[in-house]
Amino acid sequence: MDGPNVVAVVGPTAAGKSALGLALAERLGGEIVCCDSMQVYRGMDVGTGKATAVEQAAIPHHLLDLVAPDQPFSAATWAERARAVLRDIAVRGRLPIIVGGTGLYFRALVHGLFEAPPADPAIRARHEAEARTHGVASLYRHLHQIDPATAATVLPGDLVRISRALEVWEQTGIPISELRRRSTVPAALRLFAVILDPPLPELRRRIFARVETMMATGFLDEVRGLRAAGHGACRALQALGYRPLGQHLDGRVTLTQAVDETKRTTVAYARRQRTWFRKETAKLRVASPPEPRTLADDIVHWQAAHPARVTER
Numbered sequence: 001m002d003g004p005n006v007v008a009v010v011g012p013t014a015a016g017k018s019a020l021g022l023a024l025a026e027r028l029g030g031e032i033v034c035c036d037s038m039q040v041y042r043g044m045d046v047g048t049g050k051a052t053a054v055e056q057a058a059i060p061h062h063l064l065d066l067v068a069p070d071q072p073f074s075a076a077t078w079a080e081r082a083r084a085v086l087r088d089i090a091v092r093g094r095l096p097i098i099v100g101g102t103g104l105y106f107r108a109l110v111h112g113l114f115e116a117p118p119a120d121p122a123i124r125a126r127h128e129a130e131a132r133t134h135g136v137a138s139l140y141r142h143l144h145q146i147d148p149a150t151a152a153t154v155l156p157g158d159l160v161r162i163s164r165a166l167e168v169w170e171q172t173g174i175p176i177s178e179l180r181r182r183s184t185v186p187a188a189l190r191l192f193a194v195i196l197d198p199p200l201p202e203l204r205r206r207i208f209a210r211v212e213t214m215m216a217t218g219f220l221d222e223v224r225g226l227r228a229a230g231h232g233a234c235r236a237l238q239a240l241g242y243r244p245l246g247q248h249l250d251g252r253v254t255l256t257q258a259v260d261e262t263k264r265t266t267v268a269y270a271r272r273q274r275t276w277f278r279k280e281t282a283k284l285r286v287a288s289p290p291e292p293r294t295l296a297d298d299i300v301h302w303q304a305a306h307p308a309r310v311t312e313r
Contacts, residue, residue, distance in 0.1 A: 003086075003087075003188060003189050003190060003308065004086050004087055004089070004090030004096060004189070004190065004308055005090070005095065005096075005190045005192070005302075005303050005306055005308050006086055006096045006097075006098060006189045006190065006191050006192070007024065007028075007030070007095060007096070007097045007098070007191075007192045007193075007194070007299055008035075008097070008098040008099075008106070008191060008192070008193040008194065009021045009024070009097065009098070009099045009194045009196070010035065010098065010099070010100060010101060010103075010106055010193065010194070010195055010196070010277060010280070011101060011195050011196035011197055011198075011273065011274075011277055012101055012196070012197070012198070012203060012269075012270040012271075012273035012274050012277070013049070013101050013207065013210075013266060013269065013270050013273065014203060014206040014207045014209075014210045014266075014270065015101075015196035015197070015198050015203065015206070015289075016196055016198075016206075016288065016289040017099050017100065017101065017196055017289075018049065018051065018055075018099060019289065020099075020194070020196070020289040020290075020292060020295075021097050021099035022051075022055060022058075022059055023292035023296075024097055024292055024295065024296055024299070025059045025095075025097050026058075026059065027292060027293065027296040028095045028097075028296055028299060028300070029093075029094055029095055030059070030094060030095035030096065030097040031059065031060040031061070031062065031089050031094050031095070031096060031097065032051070032059055032060065032061045032062065032097055032099050033062045033063055033082055033085055033086060033089070033096050033097065033098045033099070034051075034061055034062065034063045034064050034099060034100055035063075035078075035082075035098050035099065035100025035101070035102055035105050035106050035109075036048060036049075036100040036101065036102050036105075037073075037075075037078070037102040037104070037105060038236065038239050038240075039063075039064050039065075039100075040063065040064070040065070040066040040067060040073050040078065041065070041066075041067060041068065041069045041073075041236050042065045042066075042067065042068055042069070043068075043069060043222070043225070043226055043229070043231075044069060044222070044226070044236065044239075044242070045222065046214050046217055046218050046219045046222045047214060047219050047222060047223070047239070047240070047241045047242055047245075048239075049210070049214075050064060051064070062085045062089075063078065063081060063082060063085060066081075068231075069226060069231040069234050069236040069237060070230075070231055070234040070236070075102075075104045075105050075107075075108040075113060076108060076113055078105045078108065078109075079105065079108035079109040079112075079113070082098075082105075082109050083109065086098075086189070090308070095299075095303075101273050103273060103276035103277060103280075106280070107280075109189075110189060110191065110280075114179045114180045115179075116168055116176070116179065117168060117171045117172060119164075119167070120167060120170075120171065123163075123166075123167045123170055123171075124163055124167065127139055127159070127162075127163040127166060127167070128159070128163070131159055136156065136157050136158075136159050136162065137156060139159070139162050139163065139166060140154070140156045140157075140162055142166060143162050143165055143166055146166075146169055146175060147165060147169060147175035147176060147177050147178075149175070149177035150165045150175065150176050150177045151165075153279070155275075164176075190306050190308055191283075192283045192299055192302050193280065193281070193282040193283055193284075194282065194283065194284045194285075194286070194290070194295070195277050195280060195282040195284070195285045195286075196286060196287075196288070196289060197274055197277065197278070197285060197286070197287060198287050198288060199287060200267075200270075200271065200274075202287075202288075203267070203270050203274075204267050204270075207263060207266050207267055207270060208263050210266075211241070211259060211262050211263050211266065212259075214241070215259060219241065219245065220245055220248075220249075220255070223237075223241075223242055223245040223246055223249065224249060226242075227246060227249065232246060240262065240265055240266050240269060241262040241265075241266070244257070244258040244259075244261040244262050244265075245258050245262070283302070284298075
Protein backbone atom coordinates (compact mmCIF):
# COMPACT_ATOMS: atom_id res chain seq x y z
CA MET A 1 0.00 0.00 0.00
CA ASP A 2 1.07 3.54 -0.66
CA GLY A 3 2.05 5.65 2.31
CA PRO A 4 0.47 9.02 3.05
CA ASN A 5 1.75 12.42 2.05
CA VAL A 6 3.15 14.03 5.19
CA VAL A 7 4.37 17.55 5.95
CA ALA A 8 6.91 18.03 8.73
CA VAL A 9 7.91 21.27 10.48
CA VAL A 10 10.91 20.47 12.66
CA GLY A 11 13.89 22.20 14.23
CA PRO A 12 15.17 23.53 17.55
CA THR A 13 13.03 24.78 20.40
CA ALA A 14 11.61 28.31 20.09
CA ALA A 15 12.24 28.39 16.33
CA GLY A 16 8.59 29.06 15.47
CA LYS A 17 7.51 25.52 14.58
CA SER A 18 4.18 25.47 16.41
CA ALA A 19 2.87 28.72 14.94
CA LEU A 20 3.87 27.67 11.42
CA GLY A 21 2.35 24.21 11.88
CA LEU A 22 -0.95 25.68 13.05
CA ALA A 23 -1.05 28.15 10.16
CA LEU A 24 -0.41 25.38 7.64
CA ALA A 25 -3.01 23.10 9.23
CA GLU A 26 -5.61 25.86 9.01
CA ARG A 27 -4.88 26.54 5.33
CA LEU A 28 -4.44 22.94 4.19
CA GLY A 29 -7.04 21.06 6.21
CA GLY A 30 -4.35 19.48 8.34
CA GLU A 31 -3.98 17.90 11.75
CA ILE A 32 -0.93 18.21 13.99
CA VAL A 33 1.15 15.18 14.97
CA CYS A 34 3.35 16.29 17.87
CA CYS A 35 6.96 15.09 17.74
CA ASP A 36 8.10 15.93 21.26
CA SER A 37 9.45 13.48 23.83
CA MET A 38 8.20 15.55 26.78
CA GLN A 39 4.74 16.45 25.49
CA VAL A 40 3.75 12.78 25.67
CA TYR A 41 3.53 13.19 29.46
CA ARG A 42 0.28 14.22 31.09
CA GLY A 43 0.45 17.26 33.33
CA MET A 44 3.64 18.62 31.76
CA ASP A 45 2.07 21.42 29.78
CA VAL A 46 3.59 24.84 30.46
CA GLY A 47 7.20 23.69 30.65
CA THR A 48 7.02 21.68 27.42
CA GLY A 49 5.29 24.38 25.37
CA LYS A 50 2.30 22.14 24.76
CA ALA A 51 -0.49 23.51 22.56
CA THR A 52 -3.12 25.37 24.56
CA ALA A 53 -6.69 24.16 24.95
CA VAL A 54 -7.80 26.83 22.47
CA GLU A 55 -5.24 25.68 19.88
CA GLN A 56 -6.19 22.04 20.35
CA ALA A 57 -9.86 22.91 19.96
CA ALA A 58 -9.16 24.75 16.70
CA ILE A 59 -6.87 22.12 15.15
CA PRO A 60 -6.74 18.43 16.18
CA HIS A 61 -3.45 17.52 17.87
CA HIS A 62 -2.20 13.94 18.22
CA LEU A 63 0.33 12.14 20.44
CA LEU A 64 -0.05 14.48 23.39
CA ASP A 65 -0.70 13.31 26.98
CA LEU A 66 -0.08 9.63 26.28
CA VAL A 67 1.40 8.53 29.61
CA ALA A 68 1.94 9.70 33.19
CA PRO A 69 5.33 11.26 33.97
CA ASP A 70 6.48 8.16 35.85
CA GLN A 71 5.72 5.77 32.99
CA PRO A 72 8.39 4.73 30.47
CA PHE A 73 8.11 5.81 26.85
CA SER A 74 10.47 5.34 23.89
CA ALA A 75 11.21 6.61 20.41
CA ALA A 76 10.23 3.23 18.97
CA THR A 77 6.85 3.37 20.72
CA TRP A 78 6.24 6.90 19.50
CA ALA A 79 7.16 6.00 15.91
CA GLU A 80 4.80 3.01 15.93
CA ARG A 81 1.93 5.14 17.17
CA ALA A 82 2.80 7.96 14.79
CA ARG A 83 2.63 5.68 11.74
CA ALA A 84 -0.88 4.60 12.72
CA VAL A 85 -1.95 8.20 13.36
CA LEU A 86 -0.51 9.44 10.05
CA ARG A 87 -2.42 6.79 8.12
CA ASP A 88 -5.65 7.47 10.01
CA ILE A 89 -5.45 11.20 9.31
CA ALA A 90 -4.78 10.58 5.61
CA VAL A 91 -7.62 8.05 5.31
CA ARG A 92 -10.00 10.72 6.59
CA GLY A 93 -8.84 13.05 3.81
CA ARG A 94 -6.83 15.34 6.07
CA LEU A 95 -3.15 16.27 5.81
CA PRO A 96 -0.82 15.01 8.58
CA ILE A 97 1.58 17.73 9.75
CA ILE A 98 4.38 16.60 12.05
CA VAL A 99 5.52 19.41 14.34
CA GLY A 100 8.29 19.18 16.91
CA GLY A 101 11.93 19.11 17.79
CA THR A 102 12.77 15.65 19.14
CA GLY A 103 15.23 14.50 16.51
CA LEU A 104 15.40 10.89 17.68
CA TYR A 105 11.62 10.50 17.42
CA PHE A 106 11.63 12.00 13.93
CA ARG A 107 14.49 9.76 12.85
CA ALA A 108 12.74 6.68 14.27
CA LEU A 109 9.69 7.49 12.16
CA VAL A 110 11.48 8.35 8.93
CA HIS A 111 14.50 6.06 9.03
CA GLY A 112 13.73 3.44 11.66
CA LEU A 113 15.78 2.31 14.65
CA PHE A 114 18.12 -0.64 14.84
CA GLU A 115 18.08 -3.36 17.48
CA ALA A 116 21.02 -2.68 19.77
CA PRO A 117 22.17 -4.74 22.75
CA PRO A 118 21.14 -3.42 26.17
CA ALA A 119 23.41 -1.13 28.12
CA ASP A 120 26.23 -2.73 30.10
CA PRO A 121 26.94 -0.73 33.28
CA ALA A 122 30.39 -2.34 33.70
CA ILE A 123 31.52 -1.23 30.22
CA ARG A 124 30.19 2.27 30.76
CA ALA A 125 31.93 2.55 34.12
CA ARG A 126 35.20 1.47 32.51
CA HIS A 127 34.81 4.11 29.78
CA GLU A 128 34.07 6.80 32.36
CA ALA A 129 37.18 5.81 34.33
CA GLU A 130 39.31 5.98 31.17
CA ALA A 131 37.87 9.39 30.35
CA ARG A 132 38.80 10.66 33.80
CA THR A 133 42.33 9.28 33.52
CA HIS A 134 43.21 9.86 29.87
CA GLY A 135 40.49 12.21 28.64
CA VAL A 136 37.51 11.68 26.34
CA ALA A 137 39.85 12.20 23.38
CA SER A 138 41.40 8.78 24.07
CA LEU A 139 38.03 7.07 23.68
CA TYR A 140 37.25 9.17 20.61
CA ARG A 141 40.50 8.07 18.93
CA HIS A 142 39.59 4.45 19.61
CA LEU A 143 36.13 4.98 18.11
CA HIS A 144 37.67 6.60 15.04
CA GLN A 145 39.86 3.52 14.54
CA ILE A 146 37.02 0.98 14.72
CA ASP A 147 34.14 3.02 13.29
CA PRO A 148 35.17 6.18 11.41
CA ALA A 149 31.65 6.62 10.02
CA THR A 150 30.17 7.01 13.49
CA ALA A 151 33.11 9.07 14.74
CA ALA A 152 32.41 11.57 11.96
CA THR A 153 28.91 12.18 13.39
CA VAL A 154 29.91 12.50 17.05
CA LEU A 155 31.48 15.50 18.76
CA PRO A 156 34.95 14.59 20.15
CA GLY A 157 33.84 15.53 23.67
CA ASP A 158 30.49 13.69 23.65
CA LEU A 159 31.32 10.95 26.16
CA VAL A 160 27.80 9.48 26.20
CA ARG A 161 27.58 8.82 22.47
CA ILE A 162 31.23 7.78 22.15
CA SER A 163 30.85 5.32 25.02
CA ARG A 164 27.63 3.89 23.57
CA ALA A 165 29.22 3.30 20.16
CA LEU A 166 32.22 1.60 21.76
CA GLU A 167 29.92 -0.39 24.03
CA VAL A 168 27.96 -1.80 21.09
CA TRP A 169 31.16 -2.70 19.26
CA GLU A 170 32.56 -4.46 22.35
CA GLN A 171 29.32 -6.41 22.78
CA THR A 172 28.79 -7.42 19.14
CA GLY A 173 32.09 -7.01 17.32
CA ILE A 174 30.18 -4.96 14.73
CA PRO A 175 30.44 -1.15 14.38
CA ILE A 176 27.27 0.64 15.33
CA SER A 177 27.18 2.32 11.91
CA GLU A 178 27.01 -1.12 10.28
CA LEU A 179 24.18 -2.20 12.58
CA ARG A 180 22.27 0.91 11.62
CA ARG A 181 22.87 0.18 7.94
CA ARG A 182 21.46 -3.34 8.36
CA SER A 183 18.42 -2.17 10.32
CA THR A 184 14.93 -2.54 8.92
CA VAL A 185 13.83 0.71 7.33
CA PRO A 186 10.13 1.60 7.64
CA ALA A 187 8.00 2.15 4.58
CA ALA A 188 9.01 5.45 3.02
CA LEU A 189 6.79 8.45 3.69
CA ARG A 190 6.06 10.99 1.01
CA LEU A 191 7.59 13.74 3.08
CA PHE A 192 7.69 17.51 2.62
CA ALA A 193 10.02 18.53 5.43
CA VAL A 194 10.59 22.12 6.51
CA ILE A 195 13.54 22.54 8.89
CA LEU A 196 13.68 25.82 10.79
CA ASP A 197 17.25 26.78 11.70
CA PRO A 198 17.53 30.29 13.17
CA PRO A 199 21.01 31.65 13.91
CA LEU A 200 22.03 31.03 17.50
CA PRO A 201 21.84 34.67 18.70
CA GLU A 202 18.25 34.92 17.48
CA LEU A 203 17.42 31.52 18.96
CA ARG A 204 18.90 32.56 22.30
CA ARG A 205 16.74 35.69 22.34
CA ARG A 206 13.62 33.68 21.60
CA ILE A 207 14.46 31.07 24.25
CA PHE A 208 15.00 33.71 26.93
CA ALA A 209 11.66 35.32 26.09
CA ARG A 210 9.93 31.94 26.02
CA VAL A 211 11.22 30.98 29.46
CA GLU A 212 10.03 34.30 30.89
CA THR A 213 6.59 33.67 29.37
CA MET A 214 6.49 30.17 30.86
CA MET A 215 7.32 31.56 34.29
CA ALA A 216 4.58 34.17 33.94
CA THR A 217 2.00 31.53 32.96
CA GLY A 218 2.46 29.07 35.80
CA PHE A 219 5.54 26.94 35.18
CA LEU A 220 6.57 26.98 38.85
CA ASP A 221 3.06 26.02 39.97
CA GLU A 222 3.08 23.19 37.43
CA VAL A 223 6.31 21.79 38.87
CA ARG A 224 4.94 22.17 42.41
CA GLY A 225 1.77 20.26 41.44
CA LEU A 226 3.67 17.42 39.75
CA ARG A 227 5.87 17.00 42.81
CA ALA A 228 2.83 17.03 45.10
CA ALA A 229 1.34 14.25 42.94
CA GLY A 230 4.38 12.08 43.66
CA HIS A 231 6.28 12.60 40.39
CA GLY A 232 9.21 14.59 41.79
CA ALA A 233 11.72 11.73 41.58
CA CYS A 234 10.76 10.44 38.12
CA ARG A 235 13.00 10.84 35.10
CA ALA A 236 10.60 13.17 33.27
CA LEU A 237 10.96 15.74 36.05
CA GLN A 238 14.69 15.98 35.21
CA ALA A 239 13.76 17.68 31.92
CA LEU A 240 14.64 21.22 30.92
CA GLY A 241 13.35 23.67 33.49
CA TYR A 242 11.67 21.09 35.67
CA ARG A 243 14.88 20.08 37.43
CA PRO A 244 16.13 23.56 38.39
CA LEU A 245 12.66 24.67 39.46
CA GLY A 246 12.45 21.54 41.60
CA GLN A 247 15.79 22.48 43.15
CA HIS A 248 14.36 25.91 43.92
CA LEU A 249 11.33 24.33 45.62
CA ASP A 250 13.76 22.28 47.70
CA GLY A 251 15.47 25.50 48.81
CA ARG A 252 18.75 24.66 47.06
CA VAL A 253 18.79 27.61 44.63
CA THR A 254 17.02 30.93 44.30
CA LEU A 255 14.24 31.37 41.74
CA THR A 256 16.48 33.67 39.70
CA GLN A 257 19.19 31.01 39.63
CA ALA A 258 16.65 28.36 38.57
CA VAL A 259 15.34 30.54 35.74
CA ASP A 260 18.86 31.40 34.58
CA GLU A 261 19.78 27.69 34.59
CA THR A 262 16.64 26.89 32.58
CA LYS A 263 17.64 29.44 29.97
CA ARG A 264 21.22 28.19 29.82
CA THR A 265 20.36 24.50 29.48
CA THR A 266 17.63 25.22 26.93
CA VAL A 267 20.10 27.13 24.73
CA ALA A 268 22.55 24.22 25.02
CA TYR A 269 19.78 21.80 24.04
CA ALA A 270 18.84 23.98 21.06
CA ARG A 271 22.45 23.83 19.87
CA ARG A 272 22.27 20.02 19.89
CA GLN A 273 18.94 20.10 18.05
CA ARG A 274 20.43 22.30 15.33
CA THR A 275 23.32 19.86 14.90
CA TRP A 276 20.92 16.91 14.75
CA PHE A 277 18.56 18.38 12.16
CA ARG A 278 21.41 19.49 9.92
CA LYS A 279 21.88 15.79 9.19
CA GLU A 280 18.28 15.45 7.98
CA THR A 281 17.20 16.11 4.41
CA ALA A 282 14.51 18.69 3.76
CA LYS A 283 12.50 20.26 0.98
CA LEU A 284 13.10 23.61 2.65
CA ARG A 285 15.66 24.72 5.25
CA VAL A 286 15.25 28.30 6.46
CA ALA A 287 16.45 30.64 9.20
CA SER A 288 12.97 32.00 9.93
CA PRO A 289 9.46 30.62 9.36
CA PRO A 290 8.34 31.21 5.77
CA GLU A 291 5.12 33.04 4.94
CA PRO A 292 2.40 30.39 5.53
CA ARG A 293 0.28 31.20 2.49
CA THR A 294 3.18 30.88 0.04
CA LEU A 295 4.41 27.71 1.73
CA ALA A 296 0.88 26.25 1.66
CA ASP A 297 0.73 26.87 -2.09
CA ASP A 298 4.06 25.07 -2.53
CA ILE A 299 2.75 22.11 -0.54
CA VAL A 300 -0.43 21.96 -2.62
CA HIS A 301 1.66 21.78 -5.81
CA TRP A 302 3.85 19.08 -4.21
CA GLN A 303 0.78 17.03 -3.25
CA ALA A 304 -0.54 17.25 -6.80
CA ALA A 305 2.77 15.89 -8.09
CA HIS A 306 2.80 13.08 -5.52
CA PRO A 307 -0.67 11.49 -5.44
CA ALA A 308 -1.07 8.85 -2.75
CA ARG A 309 -3.70 6.13 -2.46
CA VAL A 310 -3.98 5.40 1.24
CA THR A 311 -6.42 2.75 2.39
CA GLU A 312 -7.43 1.59 5.85
CA ARG A 313 -5.75 -1.52 7.13
